[in-house]
Every structure is written in C-alpha cells, then in structure tokens.
Amino acid sequence: MRLSQEQIVASIAVLIFAAASFALPGFFTPENIVSIVRSISVLGILALGMAIVIIGRGIDLSAVAIMAMSVAWYLQLLNDGSSDGAALMLVLAGVLCIGLLNGFLVAYADVPAIFVTLASGSFVFGFVRSQLITQDAVPVPSGHWLQSLGGLRFLDIPVEVFIFAGLAFLVFLFLRYTKWGRYVYYAGDNPVAARNVGMPIRPMLVLRYVISAVISLMAGLLTAASLHSINTRVVNSTLLYDIVLVAVIGGIGLSGGKGGVRNVLYGAALIGIMLNAMTIIDIPLIYQNLIKSTILLAAIIIDGFLNPRDEQTAQQGDI
Amino acid sequence: MKYAKMLLAAAATLSISLLALPAPAQEDPGPAAYSQSLKGKRVMLVPMAMGFDLAQGWSSYIKTEVEAFGGVFETRDPNWSVEAGAQAITEAISSDTRPDVLIVHSPDLNSYARLLKKAQAAGTYVVLIDNPANFAADAFVGSDWDRLGQLEAEAVIKGCGPTSSKKVGLVQGDQVNASSLYQYAGIMKVMEKNPQFQIVAKPDSNWDATTSRNVTTTMLQQHPDVCGIIDFWDGDATGAAAAIRDAKLQDKVFLVTTGGGEKAADCDNLENGTYGAVVMTDLHHQSRDINAIIKFLLQSGQPAGTSKTYIYTLEKATTKADLKPDSCWDLKSLQTAAK
Numbered sequence: 001m002r003l004s005q006e007q008i009v010a011s012i013a014v015l016i017f018a019a020a021s022f023a024l025p026g027f028f029t030p031e032n033i034v035s036i037v038r039s040i041s042v043l044g045i046l047a048l049g050m051a052i053v054i055i056g057r058g059i060d061l062s063a064v065a066i067m068a069m070s071v072a073w074y075l076q077l078l079n080d081g082s083s084d085g086a087a088l089m090l091v092l093a094g095v096l097c098i099g100l101l102n103g104f105l106v107a108y109a110d111v112p113a114i115f116v117t118l119a120s121g122s123f124v125f126g127f128v129r130s131q132l133i134t135q136d137a138v139p140v141p142s143g144h145w146l147q148s149l150g151g152l153r154f155l156d157i158p159v160e161v162f163i164f165a166g167l168a169f170l171v172f173l174f175l176r177y178t179k180w181g182r183y184v185y186y187a188g189d190n191p192v193a194a195r196n197v198g199m200p201i202r203p204m205l206v207l208r209y210v211i212s213a214v215i216s217l218m219a220g221l222l223t224a225a226s227l228h229s230i231n232t233r234v235v236n237s238t239l240l241y242d243i244v245l246v247a248v249i250g251g252i253g254l255s256g257g258k259g260g261v262r263n264v265l266y267g268a269a270l271i272g273i274m275l276n277a278m279t280i281i282d283i284p285l286i287y288q289n290l291i292k293s294t295i296l297l298a299a300i301i302i303d304g305f306l307n308p309r310d311e312q313t314a315q316q317g318d319i
Numbered sequence: 320m321k322y323a324k325m326l327l328a329a330a331a332t333l334s335i336s337l338l339a340l341p342a343p344a345q346e347d348p349g350p351a352a353y354s355q356s357l358k359g360k361r362v363m364l365v366p367m368a369m370g371f372d373l374a375q376g377w378s379s380y381i382k383t384e385v386e387a388f389g390g391v392f393e394t395r396d397p398n399w400s401v402e403a404g405a406q407a408i409t410e411a412i413s414s415d416t417r418p419d420v421l422i423v424h425s426p427d428l429n430s431y432a433r434l435l436k437k438a439q440a441a442g443t444y445v446v447l448i449d450n451p452a453n454f455a456a457d458a459f460v461g462s463d464w465d466r467l468g469q470l471e472a473e474a475v476i477k478g479c480g481p482t483s484s485k486k487v488g489l490v491q492g493d494q495v496n497a498s499s500l501y502q503y504a505g506i507m508k509v510m511e512k513n514p515q516f517q518i519v520a521k522p523d524s525n526w527d528a529t530t531s532r533n534v535t536t537t538m539l540q541q542h543p544d545v546c547g548i549i550d551f552w553d554g555d556a557t558g559a560a561a562a563i564r565d566a567k568l569q570d571k572v573f574l575v576t577t578g579g580g581e582k583a584a585d586c587d588n589l590e591n592g593t594y595g596a597v598v599m600t601d602l603h604h605q606s607r608d609i610n611a612i613i614k615f616l617l618q619s620g621q622p623a624g625t626s627k628t629y630i631y632t633l634e635k636a637t638t639k640a641d642l643k644p645d646s647c648w649d650l651k652s653l654q655t656a657a658k
Contacts, residue, residue: 229528
C-alpha cells in the first residue's frame, strides 16, 4: 500500500499528538486542545483562502499584507472618527479592488501569479503604511464591537474556532458541490483543456483571488478582535510562509488541481500540535523555526515525488 | 549764573565723557563658537523602523533641536529590515551629503558593526541608541537593559507578593537582540537573589503579539497558578494580556513589560489594569541626552571613533498607583505639534 502525502501528514500529526499526550503533563486536556485549535484558527482561515488559489494553480503572496493592512486602515479610520459602516464599506471596497486587480493581472494580462501577488502585497503594505496609517500598531477603539467579538465564547470555546470551522465547511461546500468549485480543479489540473471544453477560466481565476482577499480581511478582523490591536509588522513575519506550509504540507500540490479542505485541516493540525508541544517543552524559537522549516522542506520533497510535475500541461511561469 | 554755567559745563563734560567711553558690551564668545561648529551639520537617524512610538518620539525631539541650531536632520526607514538598514547606512556614508552624525538603532549585536566602522573612518560620529552592539560607537544612549530587567523582576516580585505561588513566567523577545538577551540576564540576577521565586517557562514571542498570546495561553494552562508574567516589550505584550484576559486571570496574574512610555501604549494600559507595571523609557530625557551628545561631539574637534561614552537613561517601574499625568508622552500631540 502506498501512502498519500495527506495520509503521511495525518499519521505524523496523530503520532506527535499521542506522544505529547503521553509524555507532556497538561497536553491532553480539553483546555489545551481548545487552545491548539484556537492558535491555528487564523492561520487555518488564511490557508483556506490560499488553498482555493493553489488548487487553481496559482498562489497569493499578498494574503498577509491584505489581512494586516486592510484592518489597520479600518481601525485608523475608526480612530479618526469615521462611522463604522462607512469605514467598513470603504475597506471592503479596497480589499475587493486588490483581489480584482490580482485576478485581472493573472487572468487577462497573463502575468505569473507569484509576481503579481508579490508586487500587489508590497504595494498594499507600502501604500497603506505610508499614506493611510500613522504607526505600525493600530489599537481597536475601546467599546468597539471587535473587542466584544474577541471575548465571545460558546461552551468556553473562543469564537475564532467556530468561524474557522464554519468557513472550512463553506469552502468545502463550494469546492465540492458548486459548479464553479468543481471547475477550480479542472482549471488547476489542465487550464487549456478546461478552456477548450468551454469553462469560463478567466472570470473564475479573478473570483479566486477575490475570495482569497476577502478571507484575508476576515482573518485580520479576528486577529484584531483577539489582540485589541493590529500590528502591521506581521507582514514582515514568517506568517505568509506558514500559510503556504499549512496548505502544502497537508497535501495540496503546488502544481494545482489536487487537494481540498481536509488537507488544510491536516496541515493546520500538524503545525498546531507541533508548535504547542514545542512551547510546552520550552524549545527556543530559533529551534522551533528550524524544526518547522525542516518539515516544510521534507513535505515539499515528498510532494515532488508523489505529485510529479505534469510535463504535458506544465507551462512556463508555473510554480 | 556762574555756578549754573559751571554746572552745565560739568554736566556737558560728564555726558561727553560718558558718550566717548561707552562700556564695551560684553560679547559672549559661546554662541558664535556654538553656531560655527553646529551650523549646517547633517544628522541622520536610522532606527529599526520609523513606524513605532520610540522612533517617532526620538525623531520629533531630535529634529526640533537640530533644526534650531541650523543643522539638517534626516531619517531613514528600514521598516524592520536589517538589509534595508544596512543599505541606508552604506548610501549615507558614500553620498556627497555624508552625515556628520549618524544615530543608529541597531537591530542586533553584530549586523552593522563593519558599516559603522566605515562611517567613523569617513569622519562621521556614530551614536548608538536603545540597542547596544558589539561596536565602539562614539556614544551609546539608551537603556541599561540588564538594569531594566532587574527592575522588571523586582516589580513582578512586588506585584506577586509574599503570599503568592511565587511562580513567574517570561515571554522573551528573541535570542539575537541585545535588548532581549541583557533583559533576561538582569531578570535572572534578581531571581537568583530571590530563590523562593521560580521561573516556570520562558518562551519567545519573536516580538509578535499573536505568538505572545499563543505561548502565554499555553503557559497559563501548564501553570495555572502563575502569579506574574514579564513580557519583554509592550509591542507584543498586548498578546500576553489577551491570553490573561481570555483565561479570566486579570486579577491573579501581574503582567510586567517595558516600553517607550507612550500614552496609548503604556499609561492607558496601566490605567485600565492590562499591565501591572511598565518599566518606561523616559523618552523626553533620553532624546535630550542624544541631543546633548550630538552637540558635544560636533564641537569637540576630536576625530570620529576616538571617544566612547555610555549614557544610560534613568528608568523606573511605574504602576497604576504612581501614575501621574506626565508619566507618559503623547504621540498624537507630538504629531499634531509637528504639523
């Protein structure tokens, strides 16, 4: 029997989980399991957006910039006295524009996704940081609904967990049961063939980047809800790579057309369990990063073996 | 009449002699010398990023002084990128308008050492601020991070109290930045003197609030009886605070951190109980020290790289009890004043 990457990752996650439950006191408790899920909720939400794009044979490197900068701008508008509705509409419009721009450049101008989104991410960061906000960290105004949202609990489980679960279910429904969702796989697997049978490849591509941008905005709002502020420094952090890591390690091939929500959940579970266990053991962050990146490298190598590049449909500019 | 004439004559003579011999106005040579050695001098500030409270505070105070003595003040914004900072310094040294004083906020102990030596060789005075580095700068102005760590540890011991669990958690920054390493060393010195207090965990936040929240959540679950936490920077301590809030332990966990003493970042959070104590950098006085050393170096006539001065800012831990209206400075009013 040959294991798929997804199964390998799931078994590693289960193994680490079992070992940690056995060896680390305080690991296998309801509170800790909830905190593991919570710690990867925002990451998982971002990875869902990334998954949709990657399955369609693209990548969205602007996700973290959109997440942090849109919310920073929103909070700045609120702090400057804008009404909540107007600020939210303005920011949502901005986010949609960036999603549309990403999609348009990839779909109609045929610029490789990796360059388009790298550039648009830098643009979003630079523009918002220099023109719209005054400093790195923007606080949530006191008494704003975001603060109450962050404190919201059902059965002692933080609201992020439910939103992550809900979004995962929605993305699952979209990919599995809607026509355009199924088309994502065909377009990702073989764009030329998909176009030849009459699928609206280009509008669909645009849609995927718009979805990814909107999901990023939601992830940002949740971050601000929990921390009562948003720090735009996160754009320079390794978060973006962690998102790609979660998607790729779960078994969503970078060559497109493969994987689904389940893979994101496996990948997120592995990362969450690993980070939590390493924190309990008190491993310094540099070693945590080393361990994490070694696993990413291993996942990419395994991915290369299990999902070899398809020479028939591969084209220049693919990642 | 005779007498009147004589009197007049006397008066006239007196007034003439007074006119002829004006008391020479005492010309103070100071201002001229001051102006001659400072006028037109270029001062450049390269912080780790311009977008946070300390950098904006420094920049505002230094700019006012430098422009007042007729100098030129510039900043570069590497936006937390070590490479961008190195490039800014390299360009500054080789440009036609090479700064006379370079004020650098070093991201770690070693990255800029060679570049700054080059700057000194070219004749630029180098002043390191806030973060020390393995480099003989003309002056260092900033916190004694070891002492700062000791103050934090003393604050957390006081905040916990003698009847508490005496278990303390740390949320460190990282393992390369001098401010994090020396802060840790200072904390450990105090902890050694108070062996009944115990450090139960010391994860890194990498200066990121979300990471700080996640590691603090885990820490509080592993050690629910922790009485105090020291987070190494107010920039990410909002995360530790969120974890404490989520665990409903606000009344039981005493959170200590350090920061630039900006109102929204520090005093407001002391006021509402988010932080138990903050060791605040007195930014106004620190900036004044920086200004003084700039003026001194430019007038000293000594070549760059020949002096080696340490000017540590006086720090103290502030709690809600000793909060005063002027405990913090307000970035907003500083920004409005600059407009």
